[in-house]
Amino acid sequence: MARGGGEWAMPDLLQTLADRLAAAFAQVAPGADPVLRRSDRADFQANGALALAKRLGRPPQEVAEAVVRGADLGDLCERVEVSGPGFVNLTLAADALAEALSTMGADDRLGVARSEPAERVVVDYSAPNVAKEMHVGHLRSTIIGDALVRVLGFLGHEVIRENHVGDWGTPFGMLIEHLLDLGEAAALKELSVGDLDAFYREARASFDADPAFRERSRRRVVLLQAKDPETLRLWQLLVAESVRAFQEVYDTLGVLLRPEDVVGESAYNDQLPEIVAELEAKGLLVEDQGARCVFPPGFTNREGQPLPLIVQKSDGGFGYAATDLAAIRDRVQRLGARRLLYVVGAPQAQHLQMCFAVARLAGWLPEAVDAEHVAFGSVLGTDGKMFRTRAGGTVKLADLLQEAVARAEAALAERGQEDEDPAERRAVARQLGIGAVKYADLATERTRDYVFDWNRMLAFEGNTGPYVQYAHARIRSIFRRAATEPPPRGTRPLLEAPEERALALALVAFPQTVAEVARSAFPHRLCQFLSELASTFTAFYETCPVLRAETEERRQSRLALCDLTARVLAQGLDLLGIAAPERM
RNA sequence: GCCCCCGUAGCUCAGUGGAUAGAGCACCGGCCUCCGGAGCCGGGUGCGCAGGUUCGAGUCCUGCCGGGGGCGCCA
Known part of the structure; x- marks a missing residue:
């Protein structure tokens, strides 16, 4: 039964298609799953x-035919046919595509529906260590986390950013x-010039060389844990x-993290005794070689023996597992995260899986709450x-970003126009360089190791940030050149040429792509989408x-297609935390 | 020794159990009185190996091989 065309709102054509199927x-x-996929035989x-x-x-063919007979697709598809052993091939109607683009264009959200229901999501990312330089490992966490925060936020979820910095432990002595x-003044001066690693190395050198220093350090740790006010003050300076x-x-980097998002490990100190007490009360705690542990089922060590999550060390101190458990409990109970x-x-996969398992056992992580390890691989040089x-040292993030901009x-x-304003060029260089670094990181499936290659990431070709940014800037230049504003949003395009139809088909996939990134926590799918759209x-x-x-x-129709494409590119880049310059 | 991740074209990477496995780079050849040539069009190579499950496997399972990582009091 086909409905009449044109009356309904269809902000997400592909969702509508999926629902109808x-x-x-x-x-x-x-309950049968349609198993809807892109096709090279049809759309x-x-x-x-x-x-x-x-x-x-x-x-199978009979089933497929029964499905086709009962399907309400008359207004969406111009062709629906059973093919091969029982595939249902679907070709979208040009009218439906044009209508969908019109609806998308009229929508500030470009057809991306707010998720229903909205969820409260805690994203734990970046997590550098106090008194240490940020390096490429933090780069991945920061960039991927930022993109996920933006995507989830755009979908209407209530996102809580948490930067779980390493601000506690024996090194602080x-x-x-x-x-x-x-001396405080000299120390702060050294720290403020940004060479945190040098400070750390010097401390370490004294620790290794000087027994008296070592002893002072030990006493200082005790003072810190005892909340000695003067010690706390010095710690706070660091x-x-x-x-x-x-x-x-x-x-x-242009990420959303703010100082107020810092929730360091120390923030959970007061809760650690409770964590142990609760585990004890629930009968989960086992004392082993003086340490208090939980042995979650399914984890074994090298001898095939149960693997412990050490919550409290034999010296009475708390391990980081205790902190991680406290954080889970806090995020669920106090923050109400879903x-x-x-x-x-x-x-850290195993550690996190063990923490999740123990938190489930302890009742801190109910079935209704999902805990996901958004894992990522290492950053490799071009040598693999x-x-x-x-020199073999770790690369300081600050230096790396500076090099990207340079x-x-x-x-x-090398390629710029003569009439360029140096200040603007500088600004665009930042957007381009930082964008290239971020895009390169986001564009590969995150669980893989990825190769950091300046030449590749800064290329204006392929699945790169510059290529997508360039496509956007090029479109914006059309309007500058024509000295015209884009046609009214919601202008319904004509889809006559095959290239127009292909562009339309690419555009309507935007909402589903964003939803998929939020569901899977795989930002590379958005990169893939953007580079294909470009x-x-x-x-x-x-x-x-x-x-x-x-x-x-036809001119108006094509201008509308250009404008919609530019908006989707800019919105997509924004969801990745990447700027979309007007010109470059 | 056990566990986890990865292995797809010469290189860098896509590929939610479906038909003939796709891009970019590199290489070769076309398209320029070109709205940004930083472009477009075309050209050929590949799923580490061996079994298994399935109507159907790059995808799931098992075992090997190769690379990386983890495996009790660091975080």
């Missing part, structure tokens, strides 16, 4: 009939003593100076080994004259 399959067998194909046929004991040795340094990097995302490197400086500026200078656009622009279109109607 689900209904058609449900008529044949309740889409529904493969669900094959699995269903098996279940029903009927021939030696750091504080080193601070005292230098924390504040580090948070300030982190914020400089975050600002350069979903917890941990943007943490893959090596861990990314390091030529390289981008050089690339712009290349589909350039093919369109190559073939279809816009400003010199044959008729005014």
